[in-house]
Amino acid sequence: MTSVYEAKQQIVEIGRRVWTKGWVAANDGNISFKVSDNEFVCTPTGVSKGFMEVGDLLVVDRHARKISGGPLKPSSEIKMHFYVYDQRPDVNAVVHAHPPTSTGFAVAGLSLDACALPEVVALMGQIPLADYGLPSTDEIPKSIDPYIKTNSAVLLANHGALAWGKDLMQAYYRMETMEHFANILLTAVQLGKVNLFTDKQVEALEGLRARFGLSDPFTGCNRNPTGLPAETGKVRDIYDS
Numbered sequence: 001m002t003s004v005y006e007a008k009q010q011i012v013e014i015g016r017r018v019w020t021k022g023w024v025a026a027n028d029g030n031i032s033f034k035v036s037d038n039e040f041v042c043t044p045t046g047v048s049k050g051f052m053e054v055g056d057l058l059v060v061d062r063h064a065r066k067i068s069g070g071p072l073k074p075s076s077e078i079k080m081h082f083y084v085y086d087q088r089p090d091v092n093a094v095v096h097a098h099p100p101t102s103t104g105f106a107v108a109g110l111s112l113d114a115c116a117l118p119e120v121v122a123l124m125g126q127i128p129l130a131d132y133g134l135p136s137t138d139e140i141p142k143s144i145d146p147y148i149k150t151n152s153a154v155l156l157a158n159h160g161a162l163a164w165g166k167d168l169m170q171a172y173y174r175m176e177t178m179e180h181f182a183n184i185l186l187t188a189v190q191l192g193k194v195n196l197f198t199d200k201q202v203e204a205l206e207g208l209r210a211r212f213g214l215s216d217p218f219t220g221c222n223r224n225p226t227g228l229p230a231e232t233g234k235v236r237d238i239y240d241s
């Protein structure tokens, strides 16, 4: 079991990674870990995620009241983290950032729903796009509501992305896989062709989930309906300009 101290150390490390990768600017982003139903470790508001120290992190209760930790207040976006924990008792960690390519899809109004890479199909399925919600308000929890029980990450329209998992590293790696996928998909779109996996290929990949012991909720991605290769310049209706 992860201790509060270990969770704080992991959050510091994940903060350093998301900042180094350029997934947050200034004081953007927030990370949390569920210790128990009424005890959560979270990042404070107003700090760069690249330069946090263990002593900056907070332990708060389910109402975001500080129990212990640094001098700053908890992030106002902790509301959306609580919303995920409430809906998913199997989830113990949530990571929020603004990775540029994934967020570019979210600004363009596009979900990451193409069945195009094995690890994404097998590990994450599709990454849907939630409606825009005003940051720090209840609009965001409301906007992600349809996707929490069926997915492991979501794009936030005109804002960023949210990923969750059984532990901090799983939530972080889901964000990393999503952004890597978004970069590759964008490159394929720019090259003018996106060859999607066929039904048979997707079923084989989804079959690996059982072998890897993955039983998380999962929404499938969009497949190639004809089995024919994509034509140049005919990416898919939604990606064609």
Ligand SMILES: [Zn+2]
Pocket (backbone or CB within 6 Å): 028, 029, 077, 096, 097, 098, 135, 159, 160
């Ligand atoms: Zn944000």
